[in-house]
Amino acid sequence: MSRLELRHVRKAFGGLDVLADISLSVGASEFVSILGPSGAGKSTLFQLLTGAEHGEGEMLFDGAPLDDHGRHFAFMPQCDALMPWRRILNNATLGLEVQGIRRKAARARVAPLFAEFGLAGFERHFPAQLSGGMRQRAALLRTVVQERDMLLLDEPFGALDALTRTAMQRWLEQMWRHHRWTALLITHDVREAVFLSDRIYVLSARPARIVREIKVPLPRPRSLGGDAARQASALEAEILDIILNPNPPKGHDHD
Amino acid sequence: MISVGLLLLVWELCATYSGIKPTILPAPSRVFEQAMLNREALVDNAIPTIRATLLGFACSLSAAFALSMLVDFFLPLRRALFPVFIVSQTLPLVAIAPLVVLWFGFGLAPKIMLVALVTFFPMLVALVEGYEATEAEIGQMLRAMGAGRWRIFVLARLPSALPYFFAGLRISITYAVVGAIFAEYAGAAKGLGIYMLNAKNNFRPDLVLAAVGVSAALTLVLFGLTVLLQRLAMPWERAGKESAGKGPWR
Numbered sequence: 001m002s003r004l005e006l007r008h009v010r011k012a013f014g015g016l017d018v019l020a021d022i023s024l025s026v027g028a029s030e031f032v033s034i035l036g037p038s039g040a041g042k043s044t045l046f047q048l049l050t051g052a053e054h055g056e057g058e059m060l061f062d063g064a065p066l067d068d069h070g071r072h073f074a075f076m077p078q079c080d081a082l083m084p085w086r087r088i089l090n091n092a093t094l095g096l097e098v099q100g101i102r103r104k105a106a107r108a109r110v111a112p113l114f115a116e117f118g119l120a121g122f123e124r125h126f127p128a129q130l131s132g133g134m135r136q137r138a139a140l141l142r143t144v145v146q147e148r149d150m151l152l153l154d155e156p157f158g159a160l161d162a163l164t165r166t167a168m169q170r171w172l173e174q175m176w177r178h179h180r181w182t183a184l185l186i187t188h189d190v191r192e193a194v195f196l197s198d199r200i201y202v203l204s205a206r207p208a209r210i211v212r213e214i215k216v217p218l219p220r221p222r223s224l225g226g227d228a229a230r231q232a233s234a235l236e237a238e239i240l241d242i243i244l245n246p247n248p249p250k251g252h253d254h255d
Numbered sequence: 256m257i258s259v260g261l262l263l264l265v266w267e268l269c270a271t272y273s274g275i276k277p278t279i280l281p282a283p284s285r286v287f288e289q290a291m292l293n294r295e296a297l298v299d300n301a302i303p304t305i306r307a308t309l310l311g312f313a314c315s316l317s318a319a320f321a322l323s324m325l326v327d328f329f330l331p332l333r334r335a336l337f338p339v340f341i342v343s344q345t346l347p348l349v350a351i352a353p354l355v356v357l358w359f360g361f362g363l364a365p366k367i368m369l370v371a372l373v374t375f376f377p378m379l380v381a382l383v384e385g386y387e388a389t390e391a392e393i394g395q396m397l398r399a400m401g402a403g404r405w406r407i408f409v410l411a412r413l414p415s416a417l418p419y420f421f422a423g424l425r426i427s428i429t430y431a432v433v434g435a436i437f438a439e440y441a442g443a444a445k446g447l448g449i450y451m452l453n454a455k456n457n458f459r460p461d462l463v464l465a466a467v468g469v470s471a472a473l474t475l476v477l478f479g480l481t482v483l484l485q486r487l488a489m490p491w492e493r494a495g496k497e498s499a500g501k502g503p504w505r
Contacts, residue, residue: 050399075399077392085414085491094410098400128495146400 002027003182004049004072004150009057011044017207018044019055024201024210026150029180033193036203037243042186043078045208046152050075061149074148078155080139082127088138089114089123095146110145117141118171133164140172144181151183157192169195173222190236190243195222202242212242281461290465300450301469307363307435307446308473311370312428319375323382327412328404333383344376348434352441366438366446373434374427381423385416418492421485428477432470 002025011019018041026032036042047053049066050073059066066072074095082091089107092114096106114120117137127135136156143151156172157165169192176183176196187193193200194216202212216235218228263283269275270282277285290297326333352369359365389412397407439448447466454462486493 047395050395052395052398071401073399075396077396079390079392081390081392081396083393083411083414084495085417085489094397095400098397098402098406098410126491126494128491152399 003062004184005058005060005063007058007060009045009048009055009059011041011048011053011055019048020204020207020209022057022208022210024213026182026184029182031176031181031183031185031196031198033185033187033197033200034203035187035190035193035200035239035243036208037205038188040203040206041208042188042203043154046075046154046186049073049152072149073152074143074146074150075152076139076143076154076156078158080127080135080159082135082139082142084127087124087126088119088130091127091138092142092145094142099146110141113141113145116175131164132160133168136160136168137171144179149182151181153183153185155187156185157189158187165189165192170224172196173220177220190239191232194218194232194236194239200239202239212239214239278458278460281464286461286464286468289459289461290468293462293465296450297447297465297469300445300447300466301473303363303366303443303445304432304435304439304447304470305473307366307438308370308431308477310363311367311435312374312431314367315371315375315427316378316424318371319378319382323379323386324408326383327386327408340376340379343372346372348373348437352437356438356442361442361444365441366435366443369438370431370434373430377426377430378420378423381419381426382416385419386412388419389415417489421481421489424481424485425478428481429474431477432474436470 004024004026006022006024009019009022010017022045024032024034034042034045044053048055048059061072082088083094086094089110090103092110093101093103093106096109097103101109111123114123117140119134119138119141122130122134122138127138130138140153140156143153157168160168173196185193185196197216200214200216201210202214203209204211214235218232218235222232223229267282267284270277270280270285273280281289322336326336348369351372352365355365355368359368386408393411393415394407397411402410435446436448436451439446440452441448443449447470451463451466454460454466
């Protein structure tokens with residue numbers, strides 16, 4: 001049973017087609033990635049989902065049309081978007097405060113999660129005092145405590161250095177196995193998509209359409225060595241080939 | 256501090272050894288001596304100036320804050336109002352001050368108005384630009400959380416504007432005392448401005464300079480207060496600087 005379903009979604013900005021024809025679905029407790037070149041309109045898709053923009057086509061959640069956008073999604077933007085003037089604890093409670101939960105109650109709900117997110121002892125710090133990886137974990141903490149139906153992650157590790165990014169991907173995979181969030185990840189990092197996802201939608205360059213849907217059959221926990229890693233490499237090579245040699249476009253090639 | 260000391264020293268030497276009469280160029284030591292002798296009169300005249308400065312500044316601050324919010328919520332207002340404010344900044348104080356005194360008398364009101372006139376614009380611009388400087392992602396995230404415009408303003412736009420606001424505040428506060436003195440110069444019963452005018456008319460440049468010293472000290476104190484206030488209001492700024500060695504990112 002799919003939770004989020006998009007049918008033939010289109011979006012144009014002033015005559016410029018950004019999203020040509022997007023149909024996709026995300027099942028319950030499924031981790032799905034949207035993989036595409038930079039500037040393909042991946043972030044536009046999230047703007048449609050969060051209600052910042054409006055497009056054509058059908059967007060359904062649990063079979064019903066999306067109307068009250070805030071209700072279903074917890075959104076994590078590209079940069080960490082932590083408020084520099086709030087301490088980490090108060091950044092983490094932001095979503096709950098907006099929902100109208102009292103500060104004290106919100107803090108009580110967030111505080112036990114700090115250890116799991118590797119942030120224990122940093123509750124009273126300001127974002128500027130944290131490393132890039134810690135800031136990103138704090139941003140994810142702020143996202144998941146909202147307890148929405150689904151996470152929207154927009155290139156969450158794009159601004160990190162390569163080593164930190166790999167560490168964060170492993171950490172996120174482990175966290176996901178534990179919590180089984182329903183998640184939609186936007187990325188242009190092929191390895192990241194393969195490492196984290198159950199399924200990957202490959203987007204074309206603008207105007208974006210879905211070139212291919214790829215299942216990732218690798219066992220969890222995902223590892224960086226052994227047989228599974230070789231399989232992953234083969235899959236990564238295949239995806240890179242699809243992205244870098246797009247002609248002839250195959251249209252909808254659901255397997 | 257050293258540069259100020261050096262300047263005073265050169266001045267002192269010039270005044271003492273050049274043969275210029277003290278009624279033309281008094282030495283700093285004489286200015287200080289006369290300031291001490293006349294300290295009661297100076298304090299007596301400084302109090303109305305301080306009152307006018309603070310009241311004028313408070314009015315200006317509230318007006319700048321209220322208007323900045325209005326402009327932020329109704330963008331067309333910005334286009335309509337800004338030309339008026341910009342023109343208000345081109346008015347020469349020399350011409351406006353006597354007119355305002357003529358219209359509103361020798362009391363407190365014209366002083367408050369003139370202080371507000373010279374301090375209002377830098378703060379308004381700083382606030383409006385500060386709201387605009389809010390990170391777009393923070394806005395989008397708050398909207399996705401279900402926050403309305405007012406919530407976004409309070410949670411994101413207002414705090415984002417703080418560094419800009421304090422920059423504007425520091426500029427404004429240095430104009431404030433001068434604005435009050437100008438207003439008094441144009442007509443007042445008491446105040447540093449009228450004190451300077453009287454001292455000048457009595458050929459006492461030493462007392463003019465003593466009053467200038469008081470007004471400079473006032474401005475420095477006010478400036479110091481804004482710096483202190485900024486530290487208290489923005490503790491995260493210092494926290495960020497202290498740990499900058501930890502490895503900034505981006």
